[in-house]
Amino acid sequence: MYRQLEKEISKYINDGICIAFSGGVDSSLLLKITCELAKKQNKKIYAVLFDTFLQPKNNITVAKQVAEECGALFSVLSINELENPLLQYNPKDRCYQCKKFLFRKLLEFAKQHHCQYVFDGTNEDDRHVYRPGLQAIKELGIISPLANTHITKEQVRLFAEQLGLSVANRPSNSCLATRLEYGMKLEPQFLLKIEQGEIFLEKLGFRQIRLRIHGDIVRIEVAKEQMSLFAEKIEEIRNYFKDFGWKHITVDLYGFRSGTMDL
Numbered sequence: 001m002y003r004q005l006e007k008e009i010s011k012y013i014n015d016g017i018c019i020a021f022s023g024g025v026d027s028s029l030l031l032k033i034t035c036e037l038a039k040k041q042n043k044k045i046y047a048v049l050f051d052t053f054l055q056p057k058n059n060i061t062v063a064k065q066v067a068e069e070c071g072a073l074f075s076v077l078s079i080n081e082l083e084n085p086l087l088q089y090n091p092k093d094r095c096y097q098c099k100k101f102l103f104r105k106l107l108e109f110a111k112q113h114h115c116q117y118v119f120d121g122t123n124e125d126d127r128h129v130y131r132p133g134l135q136a137i138k139e140l141g142i143i144s145p146l147a148n149t150h151i152t153k154e155q156v157r158l159f160a161e162q163l164g165l166s167v168a169n170r171p172s173n174s175c176l177a178t179r180l181e182y183g184m185k186l187e188p189q190f191l192l193k194i195e196q197g198e199i200f201l202e203k204l205g206f207r208q209i210r211l212r213i214h215g216d217i218v219r220i221e222v223a224k225e226q227m228s229l230f231a232e233k234i235e236e237i238r239n240y241f242k243d244f245g246w247k248h249i250t251v252d253l254y255g256f257r258s259g260t261m262d263l
Helices: 002-010 025-040 058-070 094-112 124-128 133-140 153-162 188-203 224-232 234-241
Strands: 017-020 045-051 073-078 117-119 209-214 217-222 248-251
Touching: 002 025, 017 025, 017 094, 025 045, 025 058, 025 153, 045 058, 045 094, 058 073, 073 094, 094 117, 094 133, 188 209, 188 217, 188 234, 217 224, 224 234, 234 248
Parallel strands: 017 045, 017 117, 045 073, 217 248
Antiparallel strands: 209 217
16 A cells, blocks of 8 residues: 555656645655655655644644654645635535635645645545545545545554654644534634633643534543543633633533534
């Protein structure tokens, strides 16, 4: 599978590649392999991160570090996607509208830097769950080498560990809008409050967490194996969140699950 991935990426090296880069394990593996192949042909690879209201800010520091490890040219595109009226009230096709909006900007960046191709880190598993943004990726002609070679998330982590990537075991993340119910207005200050709450929980030692908002109820998802830690820290957690304005602070007994707002 690894050799197939190298072969897939190699098809595009000569004409310039720009990679949508978050610092997560998928895009980091893609960047690492692409940079290694590009070095052999003395080609530059651009790693571009979207800095938006819906993306956690802690991605920037991690992404910059990994891009430097890989030898890529790192850039940040600061975009206010909430200026797009189609996104303001968290519609059910939010992911589609957002991907279309952001990747059009990235295609402009690629053209300015003489890159004919744009890559993203979609993997094989992403094709088998609810990912409306993948249709936008397809429509815009974005290339997904991991998915095209049927590489799963498990294989991504395995290859990342073998290559010594510092983010090989980094928990997956998603845009902050996934914490809210569909139809709820996406307000920057409210999104910031959610992000700050998740950072607080990470500092307490929780590795995979989400704050899901249902009106005046916050539903905290933590990994099942860390439920005992939650019980130990419950006073600290309650005291932190009591002034956030939510009437009820709850923990989801199912534990962390990706995409629960789509259930």
